[in-house]
Amino acid sequence: MLVYILKRMGLALAVAVAVSMVSFMLIRMSGDPAIALAGENASSEEIEHIRTQYGFDRPLIIQYLDWGLKAAGGDLGESPYFHLPVKQILGDRIGVTLTLGACALVFALVISIPMGVLAAIRPNTWWDRTALGIAVVGQAMPSFWFGLILIIIFAVHLRILPVSGSDSWRHYVLPTITLGYYATPAFMRLLRSGMMEVLSSDYIRTARAKGLRWPKVLFKHALRNAVIPVVSLAAVQLGFMLGGSIVVESVFALHGIGYLAWESIGRSDLPVVQAIVLLLSMIYVFLTFLSDILNAVLDPRIRMM
Amino acid sequence: MKKVLEIEGLFVDLDLPAGTLQAVQNVSFSVDQGETLSLVGESGCGKSLTALAVMNLLPQSGRFRAEKMEFMGQNLLGLKESGMAKVRGNRMAMIFQEPMTSLNPCYTIGNQLEEAFLQHRDVPSREARERAVYLLEKVGITAAASRLNQYPHQLSGGLRQRVMIAMGLMCGPALIIADEPTTALDVTIQAQILALLHALQKEFNMGLILITHDLGVVARMADRVAVMYCGQVVETGLAAEIFNNPKHPYTRGLMDCIPVPGKVEPGQKLGSIPGIVPTPIGNLHGCLFRNRCQYFQPKCAAENIALIALGPGRAVRCISEQINS
Structure with missing residues (x-):
C-alpha cells in the first residue's frame, strides 16, 4: 500500500510540473504580456520598457523557471491591477470556490447515489425512467441557463433566496444546486450501470446463498464494488466543477476565484490568471491522487498495481 | 436412511x-x-x-x-x-462453478467466511474466526490463520474453490x-x-x-x-x-x-x-x-x-x- 501511495505521489508530482509548464506556455501564447500591461494607449518605448522591467524579453524557458521556482516557494507575483500580492488575492477568494465545489459535490452524490441504486434494483420501472429523465434534462441543460431559471423561480418570484452575492449560506444554495445538478446525471448513470453489473455477478449470488439479508448484500457486497468507478469520476467532476464554477460564480456574482478569473481576463491581469490556472490544475492533480488512494482503500486489487 | x-x-x-x-x-x-x-x-x-x-x-x-x-x-x-x-x-449450502468470481474481491476471505457464520449464529466474532481457521484446515489449506487476511485475488482457483467449500460448511449444513x-x-x-x-x-x-x-x-x-x-x-x-x-x-x-x-x-x-x-x-x-x-x-x-x-x-x-x- 505504501509503495502504491509513493508511486502515485511521484506520478502526481510529474503531472503537476508538466501541467504548470503547459499552462504557462499557453497563457504566454495567448498574447504579449507587455502590451497587455502597458495598456491601450502606450507608446512602443513604454512597451519596451515594461518588457525589460518584467523580464519578458528573456527566453521563455528562463521566464518559466523563474516563475515556476517562485511559485513553488509560494510567491505568485503581484497583480498590476490590484497592486497586491497574487497570493493574498487568491487567499481571499479560494474559500468561496472550495465551499461551492464541496457543497456541489456533496449535493450531487447525495442525490445520485440513492437514485442510481434504486434505478439499478428496480430497472425499467417508473422510478428508473424518472431517474433517467432527470439525468437527461440535467445533462442537456446549460448551467448558466439553469442558474437563471432558479433565480427567476426562487429569488424573483418566491423571494425565499437571494439573487447574488456570497455573504451567508443562503447565497450558496442556488449556486450549489446549479453546479451540483450538472454533475448528477453522470454519477447516477455510472452507479446504475455499475450496480446492475455487480448485482448480477457471481459473488452477489454467493452472498445470498450464505443467507445474508438483502440490505447487507446491497450495501456491503454490491455498493462497495459499484462505487469504485464513481470515486474516480467524482475527482474528475470536482475538478470540472471548480473550473465550471467560473460560469456559475459569474451568474450568481459569487466572489470566488472563478469570478476573479473572469474579471482578470477582462483586465488582462496576467499574473492572477496565471496563478488561478496553476491553482486549479494543482487541485485537479491532487484530487486525482486522492481518488487513486481512496480506490485502493476500497479495492485491494488496485493496491497491487 | x-x-x-x-x-x-x-x-x-x-x-x-x-x-x-x-x-x-x-x-x-x-x-x-x-x-x-x-x-x-x-x-x-x-x-x-x-x-x-x-x-x-x-x-x-x-x-x-x-x-x-x-x-x-x-x-x-x-x-x-x-x-x-x-x-x-x-x-443448506451451495458451492458454485466459478471460484474465480464467486468471492467478493473487496473483502478478505476471513471476512467472507466469518460473515456466513455470524449471519446464522449469535456468537462473538472470535468464535467465527476460530471456526473459519478450523474449516480452512479441514479443506486442506495450510497456514489457515494467515490466509484469513488474504484477498481472493491472492489465491489460485483451486484454493478459492476450497475456500468456497469451507464457506459452505461454516454452519454445518x-x-x-x-x-x-x-x-x-x-x-x-x-x-x-x-x-x-x-x-x-x-x-x-x-x-x-x-x-x-x-x-x-x-x-x-x-x-x-x-x-x-x-x-x-x-x-x-x-x-x-x-x-x-x-x-x-x-x-x-x-x-x-x-x-x-x-x-x-x-x-x-x-x-x-x-x-x-x-x-x-x-x-x-x-x-x-x-x-x-x-x-x-x-x-x-x-x-x-x-x-x-x-x-x-x-x-x-x-x-x-x-x-x-
Missing part, C-alpha cells in the same frame, strides 16, 4: 422475450443423509435452475412451483424470503448443493477437490447434490444419478446401474461419447448424438428427445411420456420396447 431433501413435481419457468421457457418440467428427486445424488445433463438442460429453485435463488426472470419441497422435515414451499434466508447457508464445482479447474485440481468433497461429505454425513455434465465426475462420486434432458429427468437409478446398463437412448448416447481406454482404438471416432436440443417454449408434447432418437416411432410424438418404473429407484422416460426388453 433419513431423507434430507424431497422434491416432487418441480417446474421452473423463465420469462424470455420469445415466450415462457419451461426450463424444468415436473422434476422429482430426493437425497438421503450421507448420499450423493448427481444431476447430469448438458448445458441448458435445467440442472442448475433446479438447484437454484431449491435455494430460491432463481434469476429475476425465473419462477418455480412444486407439489412438494421438503427439507429436513420443513416445508420450503410458501416460506417467505426471510424464512428461506434462515435456511440458506445454514442447513445437512445438504450441500455443488453446481459444477470442478468445471473451471485444472484436471489435477479437479481430482483433489472431488476427493475433498467426498471425504467431507462422509465425515459430516451430509447429503450432496452434485450437478455436472462430466460423466467421469459422476462415476467417481455419485451414489444415485438423475439424467436430465431438456428440463426433464429422463432416467434415474443407482450410479452403477446407469453406467452398466443405460436405458434411455439419450443416456446411451452420452455414454458413447466417452472414450474408454481399451475399448476405443486410437483414431476411432467417438459417438455423438445427431441433431440439436429443442427449445422448450410453447406447447410441449411427446418425447422431447424424439427428433434425435434412433428408436423413434409415431407413438413418441403423440403422447406425453411418463417415467416408467423399472425397479426400486430405477425409472426411465421411454416407451420403446427395445429399451425396456
Whole structure:
C-alpha cells in the first residue's frame, strides 16, 4: 500500500510540473504580456520598457523557471491591477470556490447515489425512467441557463433566496444546486450501470446463498464494488466543477476565484490568471491522487498495481 | 436412511422475450443423509435452475412451483424470503462453478467466511474466526490463520474453490448443493477437490447434490444419478446401474461419447448424438428427445411420456420396447 501511495505521489508530482509548464506556455501564447500591461494607449518605448522591467524579453524557458521556482516557494507575483500580492488575492477568494465545489459535490452524490441504486434494483420501472429523465434534462441543460431559471423561480418570484452575492449560506444554495445538478446525471448513470453489473455477478449470488439479508448484500457486497468507478469520476467532476464554477460564480456574482478569473481576463491581469490556472490544475492533480488512494482503500486489487 | 431433501413435481419457468421457457418440467428427486445424488445433463438442460429453485435463488426472470419441497422435515414451499434466508447457508449450502468470481474481491476471505457464520449464529466474532481457521484446515489449506487476511485475488482457483467449500460448511449444513464445482479447474485440481468433497461429505454425513455434465465426475462420486434432458429427468437409478446398463437412448448416447481406454482404438471416432436440443417454449408434447432418437416411432410424438418404473429407484422416460426388453 505504501509503495502504491509513493508511486502515485511521484506520478502526481510529474503531472503537476508538466501541467504548470503547459499552462504557462499557453497563457504566454495567448498574447504579449507587455502590451497587455502597458495598456491601450502606450507608446512602443513604454512597451519596451515594461518588457525589460518584467523580464519578458528573456527566453521563455528562463521566464518559466523563474516563475515556476517562485511559485513553488509560494510567491505568485503581484497583480498590476490590484497592486497586491497574487497570493493574498487568491487567499481571499479560494474559500468561496472550495465551499461551492464541496457543497456541489456533496449535493450531487447525495442525490445520485440513492437514485442510481434504486434505478439499478428496480430497472425499467417508473422510478428508473424518472431517474433517467432527470439525468437527461440535467445533462442537456446549460448551467448558466439553469442558474437563471432558479433565480427567476426562487429569488424573483418566491423571494425565499437571494439573487447574488456570497455573504451567508443562503447565497450558496442556488449556486450549489446549479453546479451540483450538472454533475448528477453522470454519477447516477455510472452507479446504475455499475450496480446492475455487480448485482448480477457471481459473488452477489454467493452472498445470498450464505443467507445474508438483502440490505447487507446491497450495501456491503454490491455498493462497495459499484462505487469504485464513481470515486474516480467524482475527482474528475470536482475538478470540472471548480473550473465550471467560473460560469456559475459569474451568474450568481459569487466572489470566488472563478469570478476573479473572469474579471482578470477582462483586465488582462496576467499574473492572477496565471496563478488561478496553476491553482486549479494543482487541485485537479491532487484530487486525482486522492481518488487513486481512496480506490485502493476500497479495492485491494488496485493496491497491487 | 433419513431423507434430507424431497422434491416432487418441480417446474421452473423463465420469462424470455420469445415466450415462457419451461426450463424444468415436473422434476422429482430426493437425497438421503450421507448420499450423493448427481444431476447430469448438458448445458441448458435445467440442472442448475433446479438447484437454484431449491435455494430460491432463481434469476429475476425465473419462477418455480412444486407439489412438494421438503427439507429436513420443513416445508420450503410458501416460506417467505426471510424464512428461506434462515435456511440458506445454514442447513443448506451451495458451492458454485466459478471460484474465480464467486468471492467478493473487496473483502478478505476471513471476512467472507466469518460473515456466513455470524449471519446464522449469535456468537462473538472470535468464535467465527476460530471456526473459519478450523474449516480452512479441514479443506486442506495450510497456514489457515494467515490466509484469513488474504484477498481472493491472492489465491489460485483451486484454493478459492476450497475456500468456497469451507464457506459452505461454516454452519454445518445437512445438504450441500455443488453446481459444477470442478468445471473451471485444472484436471489435477479437479481430482483433489472431488476427493475433498467426498471425504467431507462422509465425515459430516451430509447429503450432496452434485450437478455436472462430466460423466467421469459422476462415476467417481455419485451414489444415485438423475439424467436430465431438456428440463426433464429422463432416467434415474443407482450410479452403477446407469453406467452398466443405460436405458434411455439419450443416456446411451452420452455414454458413447466417452472414450474408454481399451475399448476405443486410437483414431476411432467417438459417438455423438445427431441433431440439436429443442427449445422448450410453447406447447410441449411427446418425447422431447424424439427428433434425435434412433428408436423413434409415431407413438413418441403423440403422447406425453411418463417415467416408467423399472425397479426400486430405477425409472426411465421411454416407451420403446427395445429399451425396456
